Amino acid sequence: MDIREKMRRDWDRRARVDPRYWVAATQEADEASYVDSAERDTAALLAGLGDRVPPTGRVLDLGCGIGRMAAPLAAHFARVVGVDVSPAMIEQAQALHGALANLRFEANSGADLGAFADDSFELVFSYSVLPHLPPEVVEAYFREVNRVLVDDGWLRYQFWIGPERRMADNDTLNIRVYDPERFQALNREAGFTVVDIEEIDYFDPVLELKPVWVTARRTGTPTDGAAADFSGRPATVSEEERSLEYGLLLYLAVKHGERGERAEAERVLEEATACDPTRPEAWITWAMHRLEQDDMRGARLMLESLTEKVPTLGSGWLYRAQVAAADEDFADARAALAQAEALDIDDAELLGQAAELRALLADAPAAPGSASETGAESKAGRRRKTRKKVVKRRRK
């Protein structure tokens, strides 16, 4: 697969799930923090730029997303153009900001700026884009940026400099960190001189590093080099990429759930299970959502999917057994419990729950629906109780 195709596919998918979240993965994952992030990042872009680019300047936003920064910048410069590899992002950018006369959005190939003539811009900027790209795409872009900038034009971009961190070639999500030498060579070979590096006030706990704003000036032309060939890349998705995307989707779903946005939460959980059907968290969270809505059938379906996708997970079988028992499908509950017990469960609490369920099933009738209601709790009452128990356990 061509890396350009993968970048387009990946970011289109993210744009369809929630473009605001994916362009600015803020802690709160909501509209207010998206708006704050736009103000903060645009202010930082302008502050570091100073008066280097006059209001008559033409500006290119490389990897503009839905115009989070391009739109506010249209008030500061004569002309702003946003390009992005994802047509879905561009469509939403146009829907949101299409009315501004001096702002335009365009989808591009993901590795060149072929739509723009030489000397078209005084400033090219890029926020939270280049570190996600394979280095040869970054190199190709830098050469293109050099071409579309006027002599002495400016390039300002967010980047990570520190102990080198390389990702799989096809990874479009994880952050790449460039060591200082490689970073300087990237700029130099593309005809740029780094003028400023400013730390951004955000500490990434995983990378143990802060990102930076880089301001570079076009001071020459790129060194000679063969044109990059992006064709014929393997179509694999690396485990690191899948895992990060899954984790971010789950985080978004949990945020929706906390705000009571059930439909949104479930829509995102569906994406998470599609992203990695073999991981249990999204299936279980989804089942909990259904239980909270008294949708026993829905919860059971999620747990059945989980045990089908991850048949070696003892806790998955146990949850399935508990919910089946609560739904008085004792045959499925017994079968699922047997599966759980055949697997190694080493968690003491889960073992306790399995023992409790075994005792309960020993007294339960063999056939589904044959439980007597006389002198006992009603089925609805029992189901409510079990639902509470299961939900409480998962929340611990």
Ligand SMILES: C[S@@+](CC[C@H](N)C(=O)[O-])C[C@H]1O[C@@H](n2cnc3c(N)ncnc32)[C@H](O)[C@@H]1O
């Ligand atoms: C994290 S978002 C940031 C968006 C925007 N710069 C902002 O700060 O709001 C990354 C953006 O880069 C775009 N992108 C990813 N790879 C790209 C590429 N090769 N060329 C152009 N855009 C790309 C994605 O579609 C997405 O909109």
